[in-house]
Structures are given as structure tokens and as C-alpha cells.
Amino acid sequence: MPHGELTNPETIGMLHLFMQASWIVKGVMIGLLLASIWSWAIIFDKIFTYRRIRREIKQFERTFWSGKALEDLYASCKSQHTNSISAVFMAAMIEWKKSLEKGTHTSKSLQSRIDKAMDLTLGRESEKIESKLSFLATLGSAGPFIGLFGTVIGIMESFLSISASQNTSLAIVAPGIAEALLATAIGLFAAIPAVIAYNKLTHESARIIAQIENFADEFSTIVSRRIDETRTAPSSL
Numbered sequence: 001m002p003h004g005e006l007t008n009p010e011t012i013g014m015l016h017l018f019m020q021a022s023w024i025v026k027g028v029m030i031g032l033l034l035a036s037i038w039s040w041a042i043i044f045d046k047i048f049t050y051r052r053i054r055r056e057i058k059q060f061e062r063t064f065w066s067g068k069a070l071e072d073l074y075a076s077c078k079s080q081h082t083n084s085i086s087a088v089f090m091a092a093m094i095e096w097k098k099s100l101e102k103g104t105h106t107s108k109s110l111q112s113r114i115d116k117a118m119d120l121t122l123g124r125e126s127e128k129i130e131s132k133l134s135f136l137a138t139l140g141s142a143g144p145f146i147g148l149f150g151t152v153i154g155i156m157e158s159f160l161s162i163s164a165s166q167n168t169s170l171a172i173v174a175p176g177i178a179e180a181l182l183a184t185a186i187g188l189f190a191a192i193p194a195v196i197a198y199n200k201l202t203h204e205s206a207r208i209i210a211q212i213e214n215f216a217d218e219f220s221t222i223v224s225r226r227i228d229e230t231r232t233a234p235s236s237l
Contacts, residue, residue, distance in 0.1 A: 017179045022157050025179065028150030029186050035139050036190035042132045043197045050204050053129070056083040057211055064089070064215075084125040085212050091121040092219060114223050118216045125212065129205050133198060140195035147187020154180025 018029060060083070063073060074093045077086045095117045099110050158176030 017182050020179055022154065025150045025154045025157075025183055028146060028153075028183050032143060032147060032183075032186045032190045035143070036186075036193075039136055039139050039190065039194045039197070042135060043193070043201070046132070046197075046201050046205075050129075050201070050208060053084055053208055057085045057208070057215075060085050060089075061215065084129065084208070085215055087125055088118050088121050088212060088216050089219060091117040092223060096223065110227055111220075111224050115220055118220065122209075122212060122216055126209050129208055130202075133201055133205065136194045136198035136201070140191050140198055143187045143191030143194065144184070145187070147184040147190075150183025150187070151180045154183060 018026065063076075070093065074090070077090055080086075082090055092114045095114045096110075099113075155177060158180060161176060
């Protein structure tokens with residue numbers, strides 16, 4: 001590395017340090033910057049997605065508990081895009097309707113089939129809600145170490161350059177060390193927001209999933225009661 005070119009402090013800047021770094025260190029920096037950009041894209045996407053899901057849950061629960069007939073709610077959800085909570089509701093209703101068509105709506109196993117359908121749907125919806133969060137966790141934990149790797153490589157190359165030039169002047173040593181430390185700085189720049197966002201978004205996703213689980217439990221109780229009623233007087237929900 002031509003560190004001798006950086007003896008004038010006025011020439012030293014972030015971009016200059018980056019351009020003077022070796023290709024390995026440059027690769028580390030570029031990789032971390034790209035990872036940081038992707039993490040911010042995930043963060044903003046999740047913020048807006050979670051707001052939309054919370055709004056949809058609130059609207060669905062308001063309609064559900066308003067006393068609207070389940071058949072009407074089913075028809076309404078069927079004609080619209082299903083969200084996380086309505087998907088669980090639809091899974092239960094579809095299983096119920098299949099049982100009505102086959103005449104097995106009084107079967108003792110119907111309750112378990114409906115619960116299983118809701119659990120499977122809840123699992124799929126939970127995966128969607130939590131998707132991509134693992135990247136934030138990985139970047140938050142690995143980012144500083146990846147940056148440190150670039151720093152170690154940079155310092156090693158800097159010492160080799162100093163040894164070759166046989167000049168230990170601070171003006172020669174400092175730029176090479178600064179180049180190396182820039183990799184660690186970028187690693188921290190990428191990791192810190194990722195860690196904060198991961199903790200916040202994980203908490204928010206857990207709250208949303210808990211809301212859907214609570215609805216599934218409540219709806220399972222309603223279905224169980226209706227099944228008991230149909231065993232003596234078969235009817236639809």
C-alpha cells in the first residue's frame with residue numbers, strides 16, 4: 001500500500017482511506033456497507049408491515065366481535081385479501097365447511113382437525129411475520145467481527161509496508177492504521193442499528209403473534225361450543 005502518499009494530514013479522508021486500502025479490506029468494507037443497506041431495507045419494510053398487520057388485526061377483531069354472522073364474515077374474507085388473523089379464521093371455517101359437505105360435522109375429531117388447521121396456518125403466518133429478522137441478528141453479532149477481520153488484515157499489511165520501507169515515522173504508520181480501523185468502524189456502523197432494530201422488531205412480532213394466538217384460542221372455544229350444539233341439532237356456523 002502506498003502509505004507514503006498520505007503523509008499530509010489534509011489528504012486523509014474516509015474516501016481516501018478506502019481507496020488506499022488493499023482489495024481484501026475493500027471487500028470487507030463493501031460487503032459490510034451492502035449488508036447495512038439491506039438491513040435498513042428490512043427495518044423499514046418490517047416497520048410498515050407490522051403497522052399494517054396491527055391495523056388489520058384491530059379492524060378484523062372489531063368486525064368479528066360486533067356480532068356479524070360468521071358466514072357473512074367468511075364470505076367477506078373470501079372475497080378479499082386475507083391477512084394474518086383472517087387467514088387463521090378462514091382455515092377454521094374451510095375445515096368446518098368441508099365437514100358440513102361430507103356430513104361429518106358432528107364427528108368428535110372435528111374439533112382437533114379445526115385446531116390443527118388453525119395451528120398450521122398460524123405457523124405459516126408466524127414465519128412470514130418473523131421472516132428476514134434472522135439477518136438482522138446475524139449482522140448484529142457478526143458485523144463487528146467481520147470489520148475486525150478487515151482491521152487485522154489491514155494492520156498486518158501496514159506493518160509489512162513499514163518493514164519494507166524501514167521507516168517508522170508516525171506520518172507513515174498512522175494512515176495505514178487508520179485504513180485498517182475504518183473496517184471496524186464500518187462493522188460497528190452496520191451492526192449497532194441491526195441489533196437495536198432486531199430487539200425492537202422481535203418484541204413487536206411476538207406481540208402480533210400473541211394476538212393471533214389469543215384469537216385462535218377464543219375462536220376454538222366458539223367452534224367447540226357450536227360443535228356440541230350441532231350434535232343434537234345439526235346446523236351451520
